[in-house]
Amino acid sequence: AQTVTQSQPEMSVQEAETVTLSCTYDTSESDYYLFWYKQPPSRQMILVIRQEAYKQQNATENRFSVNFQKAAKSFSLKISDSQLGDAAMYFCAYKGRDRDDKIIFGKGTRLHILP
Amino acid sequence: GAGVSQSPSNKVTEKGKDVELRCDPISGHTALYWYRQSLGQGLEFLIYFQGNSAPDKSGLPSDRFSAERTGGSVSTLTIQRTQQEDSAVYLCASSRQAQMNTEAFFGQGTRLTVV
Numbered sequence: 030a031q032t033v034t035q036s037q038p039e040m041s042v043q044e045a046e047t048v049t050l051s052c053t054y055d056t057s058e059s060d061y062y063l064f065w066y067k068q069p070p071s072r073q074m075i076l077v078i079r080q081e082a083y084k085q086q087n088a089t090e091n092r093f094s095v096n097f098q099k100a101a102k103s104f105s106l107k108i109s110d111s112q113l114g115d116a117a118m119y120f121c122a123y124k125g126r127d128r129d130d131k132i133i134f135g136k137g138t139r140l141h142i143l144p
Numbered sequence: 145g146a147g148v149s150q151s152p153s154n155k156v157t158e159k160g161k162d163v164e165l166r167c168d169p170i171s172g173h174t175a176l177y178w179y180r181q182s183l184g185q186g187l188e189f190l191i192y193f194q195g196n197s198a199p200d201k202s203g204l205p206s207d208r209f210s211a212e213r214t215g216g217s218v219s220t221l222t223i224q225r226t227q228q229e230d231s232a233v234y235l236c237a238s239s240r241q242a243q244m245n246t247e248a249f250f251g252q253g254t255r256l257t258v259v
Contacts, residue, residue: 064247072253075250079247081245122248128241131189131194132248134179134186136187
């Protein structure tokens with residue numbers, strides 16, 4: 030069965046600095062999708078970024094980018110120029126290619142932004 | 145009404161009572177998930193519905209928990225004989241599962257407090 034591991038329960042970063050959140054996963058599939066979700070204090074989960082496993086190019090969305098290492102089964106999220114609004118719980122997630130595959134979430138990393 | 149809607153947003157109940165939590169997914173989304181999130185913690189998977197397939201109930205913590213999805217749309221999570229440890233935020237998510245790359249869209253959650 031697929032698993033998603035986020036080994037950092039909490040992290041802190043100074044405002045305007047760069048931080049990287051780690052995520053590893055386990056799968057025997059070659060084609061799948063990976064996601065990073067953000068859950069701010071408002072509780073509303075929103076998608077930050079997604080990556081297709083068959084694409085070698087790392088996805089980027091403004092200040093958010095990923096470092097996707099398929100062989101290592103690693104999918105880290107880099108947040109550049111951290112802002113106070115980035116303070117949230119971040120969840121890494123995996124979805125297999127089968128239509129019936131459910132999305133599997135990691136346990137999350139709580140990110141604190143220090144002013 | 146483009147988003148996932150959950151009701152009620154807050155529910156306070158007495159220990160031993162039954163509660164029903166409702167989720168209205170996005171129209172056309174065939175997949176529906178229920179998660180439980182204790183204060184400041186990660187997502188605990190409860191149950192997954194996908195189209196006409198048998199639901200994946202592997203995350204339900206006890207037989208006091210059940211869920212149904214009527215007509216492939218609205219879902220109800222029922223907790224019988226509530227206990228104080230059931231206090232948490234219950235999140236619902238839906239996705240258009242026919243596409244592998246589709247992300248899950250989350251509702252705002254129901255905060256359940258058992259007193």
